[in-house]
Amino acid sequence: MAHTGTAGPGHDELHQDRGPSYVMPNSWERARQRLELLEASYDAASFKRASRLGVREGWRCLDAGAGGGSFARWLSTQVGPAGSVIATGAYREAWLAFIRVIRAAGTDPDWTRDLPLRLRRHGLVDIDAELDVPLFRGGSDHARFWSLTWQQVRDRVAAVGEPAHVIDQGQAELSDEQRWFHGPATMIAWGRRPSS
Numbered sequence: 609m610a611h612t613g614t615a616g617p618g619h620d621e622l623h624q625d626r627g628p629s630y631v632m633p634n635s636w637e638r639a640r641q642r643l644e645l646l647e648a649s650y651d652a653a654s655f656k657r658a659s660r661l662g663v664r665e666g667w668r669c670l671d672a673g674a675g676g677g678s679f680a681r682w683l684s685t686q687v688g689p690a691g692s693v694i695a696t697g698a699y700r701e702a703w704l705a706f707i708r709v710i711r712a713a714g715t716d717p718d719w720t721r722d723l724p725l726r727l728r729r730h731g732l733v734d735i736d737a738e739l740d741v742p743l744f745r746g747g748s749d750h751a752r753f754w755s756l757t758w759q760q761v762r763d764r765v766a767a768v769g770e771p772a773h774v775i776d777q778g779q780a781e782l783s784d785e786q787r788w789f790h791g792p793a794t795m796i797a798w799g800r801r802p803s804s
Contacts, residue, residue: 640676665686666688671693671694702777702779706757720795728799733801733802735799743790744790745788746782746789747782
């Protein structure tokens with residue numbers, strides 16, 4: 609995340625300091641329809657994956673970024689009264705606060721999306737790319753890394769208008785060894801100079 613640049617026309621309007629907000633608020637008149645389409649697109653695969661994992665009576669489950677809540681409701685039927693399901697967004701909210709801080713510092717976290725094109729513009733050929741999304745357990749080295757990273761920017765989070773407690777809650781979630789998280793996607797791209 610070392611590249612800085614402008615996002616083009618409308619950047620200022622999209623990134624004004626308006627305080628904490630969700631990019632796609634559920635107050636939008638078509639939000640329910642959007643969430644229903646999200647459920648229609650992903651629920652079947654989520655149910656199948658959870659079933660393959662053996663979700664059953666008594667399990668404790670977390671649905672991070674619960675959307676419209678359909679998967680959390682389905683999980684509740686699987687774990688029954690002896691289990692529990694938490695649908696939460698504190699980890700996600702801490703990420704959003706972190707992203708807002710790095711954007712305020714002039715870094716565009718989305719700049720890698722056209723990295724293969726940038727390599728081609730520099731004359732490289734045989735360009736390819738992969739995306740790595742790490743999955744890690746709470747309390748792991750990876751979780752401690754992000755917890756310390758968020759701790760380091762905690763004061764800056766407040767400076768860009770986000771409540772600092774969002775970072776505290778995210779750090780608390782990262783310390784829970786019973787939970788799993790995904791980190792930010794890392795794009796790896798490569799190419800070679802053409803043979804002469």
